[in-house]
Amino acid sequence: MTKQSIKLGLIFVALILVASGSAFRATAYPELLKKAERFGAKDCLFCHKQEQGGEGWNARGQWLLDEKEKRKSDAVDVDWLEDYKEPEKEKKKEGGTERVR
16 A cells, blocks of 8 residues: 555545534434423424534533532433523513513
């Protein structure tokens, strides 16, 4: 084998790893999404800031990570969402603000 063949082979392998890595991220935790459906999840945005999931969590996702740490667990358990309370949202109203729960 020539050096050029080896380089091309390594580039090919690297491309396959990059492509499979991005596909893996998008489908890495379909079981979490499936379990979260009973709590109203329709897609990864239920807990993540990105449509494809991955790093970057919204308030619900961060709460789950905090629970994982608090419970000294190795993994997030979607069933913990039974205890999750939506943060109060402030809604502008004429003459002041009204809290919506």
